Amino acid sequence: MRYPAPKLPEWLDRMVPFDRSIVPIGDHRVHVMEHGDPKGRPVVLLHGNPTWGFLYRKVAQALSREGLRLVIPDLVGLGYSSKPAASFHAIDAHAEVMRGLFDALGLEDLVFVGQDWGGPIGLRALADTPTRVSGLVVLNTVIGPPKPGFRPTAFHRFAALPVVPELVFRGLGFPQRFGLSRVQGDPASISGVVADAYVEPLRKLRDNAAPLALARMVPDGPGHRSMPALERCAELIRGFAGPSAIVWGDRDPILGSVRSHVERSLPQATVTRTDAGHFLQEEVPEAIAHAIRDVATRIGKRPSRIPPRSP
Numbered sequence: 540m541r542y543p544a545p546k547l548p549e550w551l552d553r554m555v556p557f558d559r560s561i562v563p564i565g566d567h568r569v570h571v572m573e574h575g576d577p578k579g580r581p582v583v584l585l586h587g588n589p590t591w592g593f594l595y596r597k598v599a600q601a602l603s604r605e606g607l608r609l610v611i612p613d614l615v616g617l618g619y620s621s622k623p624a625a626s627f628h629a630i631d632a633h634a635e636v637m638r639g640l641f642d643a644l645g646l647e648d649l650v651f652v653g654q655d656w657g658g659p660i661g662l663r664a665l666a667d668t669p670t671r672v673s674g675l676v677v678l679n680t681v682i683g684p685p686k687p688g689f690r691p692t693a694f695h696r697f698a699a700l701p702v703v704p705e706l707v708f709r710g711l712g713f714p715q716r717f718g719l720s721r722v723q724g725d726p727a728s729i730s731g732v733v734a735d736a737y738v739e740p741l742r743k744l745r746d747n748a749a750p751l752a753l754a755r756m757v758p759d760g761p762g763h764r765s766m767p768a769l770e771r772c773a774e775l776i777r778g779f780a781g782p783s784a785i786v787w788g789d790r791d792p793i794l795g796s797v798r799s800h801v802e803r804s805l806p807q808a809t810v811t812r813t814d815a816g817h818f819l820q821e822e823v824p825e826a827i828a829h830a831i832r833d834v835a836t837r838i839g840k841r842p843s844r845i846p847p848r849s850p
Contacts, residue, residue: 544570545619551736555596557611561619564639570619571640572611574599579608580835581646585637586611587655587680589715589750590818591618593736594654597824598831605832607650612640614660616749618740628752630768634663641671650674650835652827654820655794656753658682662772669775674834675783677801677808678827679794679817683773684758684766686800691759692793698754708751715741715750723816724790733821776804782837783808784830788815788822809833 544559546552557572572592575582582602584595592611599609613620615636616628637660641649651672653661658680665672691699694714698704707713715737720726729737741747758765785808787798794817802810811830815822 542568548739550732551593551739554732554736555593557596557599562640562643564636564643566621567615567623567636568621569615569636569640570613571644572599574609574611575603576606576608579606580838581608581610581644581649582652582831582835583641583646583649583661584609584611584652585654585657585661586614586617587653587657588753589617589741590655590719590737591740593618594818594820595652598820598827601824601828602831605835607831607835610644610646612637613740614657614749616752622746622748625748625752628749628756630659630663630756630765633660634666634768637661637664638667641665641668647671648673648838650676650831650838652676652678652831653680654678655680655817656756659769659772662775663768666771666775669778672775672779673781673838675779675781675805675808676827676830676834677783677785677805679788679791679797679819680801681769681772681794681797682776682801682804684769689758691757694793695754695757695759698751698757699759704751704754708754709744709747712738712741712747713750715747719818722792723818724788724814724822725816728816728821729818773804779805780807782834784811784834785809786811786813786819786823786827786830788813788817788819790814791817791819793817 542561557574559572562569586594591613595611651661720729756765789795813823
């Protein structure tokens, strides 16, 4: 069952000329954009914090004629999906919603594309049904627990503090109002009407609990509540032998330095390094589209599962 998507402001509607709908999953409503061939191989493109499916619009347009079914959901709490309380936000909770969405849309033999929190949330959703995924494209994200000695960034250490982050994140709309351009290779890549598009879904105070809650999902030690879910992501990765690709923004101050760790975890992947920042979809959409196209083409040439490697 699907419902009509909420009406967008005219200026924003012109920027996402895709099929849009609301898919109910349990108590939540997931906003989904789709583009391309409805009968083509599914490609799920999942964003992270604090963006929404708008982030993939350039990638989707670059893949318009590839015969792929592009499925671009908004994470619950972000974009035009439902906005639950801060207590909802955990990897497993998000993954359960995404797993329900994959079931509802009949997504099988898919290519998964993940960036920021979209990476581990999508991988955790797929970990219980690993035969569903046939190809992977990894974009400035994590695909398992942090490496030993990991220390959260200043951004995430700030988010973990009491009281003050509530005022800054919720009261001032950080980071979507004034932080996104600062993590880009080219700050102008998120400016003007593009910057406005990231603010629009979270402009009401009651709707913007997710950015802080998602920031607090980042582990600060081995006992953090996100660690078991990240371990499950790593299990999926260790057993995956299908076509895969890494496209990385090396000028990302949040996850740029994680690339080598991701490469070691996914040694069969092709790697494309760029001068982009954290939201690399805004800066290098053609490189990402090329990686998706390549992975989709290579599916079927070898098995997608192998026995898990030792951790």
